[in-house]
Amino acid sequence: MEDAELLNLFKDPASREKAFTELVKKYQERLYWHIRRLVVVHDDADDVLQNTLLKVWHGLDQFKGQSQLFTWMYRIATNESLSFLEQKKRKSTEALDDSEELSNLVRASEGFNANKLEWKLQLAIQHLPEKQRVVFNLRYYDEMPYEAMSQLLETSEGALKASYHHAAKKIEDFILNH
Amino acid sequence: MEREKVHIESELQEIAPKLAHVSGNSHWQVPAHYFEQFPERLMWKIQGKKAQEAQSASVPQGYFEGLPNRILERIRSEANKDIAQEELPQWLLDLRTKPTYRVPADYFGKARMPMRSQAKVVALSARRVWGYVAAAVVTGLLVWGGWMQLDTPEQMNMDIASEVKQISDDGLEEYLWEPNEYLVSSKLMLDGPGVSQFDASVALLTDDELEYYLDKDPYNTSESF
Numbered sequence: 321m322e323d324a325e326l327l328n329l330f331k332d333p334a335s336r337e338k339a340f341t342e343l344v345k346k347y348q349e350r351l352y353w354h355i356r357r358l359v360v361v362h363d364d365a366d367d368v369l370q371n372t373l374l375k376v377w378h379g380l381d382q383f384k385g386q387s388q389l390f391t392w393m394y395r396i397a398t399n400e401s402l403s404f405l406e407q408k409k410r411k412s413t414e415a416l417d418d419s420e421e422l423s424n425l426v427r428a429s430e431g432f433n434a435n436k437l438e439w440k441l442q443l444a445i446q447h448l449p450e451k452q453r454v455v456f457n458l459r460y461y462d463e464m465p466y467e468a469m470s471q472l473l474e475t476s477e478g479a480l481k482a483s484y485h486h487a488a489k490k491i492e493d494f495i496l497n498h
Numbered sequence: 499m500e501r502e503k504v505h506i507e508s509e510l511q512e513i514a515p516k517l518a519h520v521s522g523n524s525h526w527q528v529p530a531h532y533f534e535q536f537p538e539r540l541m542w543k544i545q546g547k548k549a550q551e552a553q554s555a556s557v558p559q560g561y562f563e564g565l566p567n568r569i570l571e572r573i574r575s576e577a578n579k580d581i582a583q584e585e586l587p588q589w590l591l592d593l594r595t596k597p598t599y600r601v602p603a604d605y606f607g608k609a610r611m612p613m614r615s616q617a618k619v620v621a622l623s624a625r626r627v628w629g630y631v632a633a634a635v636v637t638g639l640l641v642w643g644g645w646m647q648l649d650t651p652e653q654m655n656m657d658i659a660s661e662v663k664q665i666s667d668d669g670l671e672e673y674l675w676e677p678n679e680y681l682v683s684s685k686l687m688l689d690g691p692g693v694s695q696f697d698a699s700v701a702l703l704t705d706d707e708l709e710y711y712l713d714k715d716p717y718n719t720s721e722s723f
């Protein structure tokens with residue numbers, strides 16, 4: 321079902337819940353993996369995904385259609401993920417920086433193998449600064465065009481290209497040196 | 499979408515060729531049936547929140563408009579509650595309003611509360627007023643006289659100083675050489691142990707010293723003899 325059709329059904333109280341269920345089914349996995357790559361742990365990703373979709377439920381009536389529905393949902397998911405990490409950092413008693421804490425979570429993941437290239441890639445991503453981490457994930461995993469990314473992150477395409485370039489180089493260096 | 503994927507791969511090949519060969523497949527695991535069950539779990543959560551919001555924040559339509567009438571109705575029903583609960587037969591209810599006991603004719607019209615006797619009022623006569631005035635005058639004189647008897651040190655000093663200044667040197671000399679009634683009658687001066695010593699001290703003084711002493715202001719304590 322197309323987004324426009326789902327939005328029309330959502331406006332009708334009789335079909336509101338059905339339309340929303342369809343919307344969730346359509347985008348849940350992509351949103352989940354976007355969140356999971358940022359917060360690393362499944363339970364945290366589940367909480368953040370629920371909060372994201374609750375906000376979508378409450379805000380869908382005000383959605384103006386200025387951007388694609390999916391881009392709008394991605395923006396909410398990104399903001400929720402970063403807020404979650406910020407809160408977690410404040411609650412943490414250990415004085416670790418973000419990258420160290422997230423790397424530890426990757427190492428604690430089920431099936432982690434430090435010798436496997438795929439796990440090294442995950443560790444390398446967690447060592448990136450926050451903005452570069454988001455840009456790299458959106459481009460590398462979600463294959464998002466710079467134009468859509470620019471709307472989502474409210475940053476110029478040039479700046480996003482530079483961020484992605486720096487991130488890719490840092491990751492390559494990390495993999496080669498670890 | 500496919501074009502974008504090709505573009506991303508060539509871009510990565512250009513920036514970081516080693517990274518382009520790494521498989522991007524995620525090895526993170528998700529609990530079984532997580533995505534199948536997620537929409538239902540989410541809708542339960544939304545429904546729960548909706549019910550919670552409805553309970554906590556909303557009031558039935560027209561609730562406040564009808565509230566005063568509902569309260570009055572309840573007050574009336576509370577007042578009749580005892581009777582209704584007893585379920586009395588009609589004939590018994592009718593008897594409630596029928597007078598059984600009789601009172602003398604015009605009893606309530608004549609009924610008066612007994613009056614309390616008035617308090618005694620005493621008038622003030624002219625004689626009694628003059629008596630109070632006389633008593634006040636006598637009391638005032640007594641107080642004034644008593645106060646006049648109390649000489650303060652300042653008053654005493656002022657009187658003595660002015661009087662001594664009026665006495666001539668001859669008068670003072672005469673006073674010193676002639677026997678003084680007060681000093682003679684004073685046991686303190688005549689019989690005191692310092693009298694003989696005082697006489698001896700005075701005998702040692704020259705006339706000039708005595709004259710200086712007599713000229714000196716007796717109340718000027720800043721000068722020493």
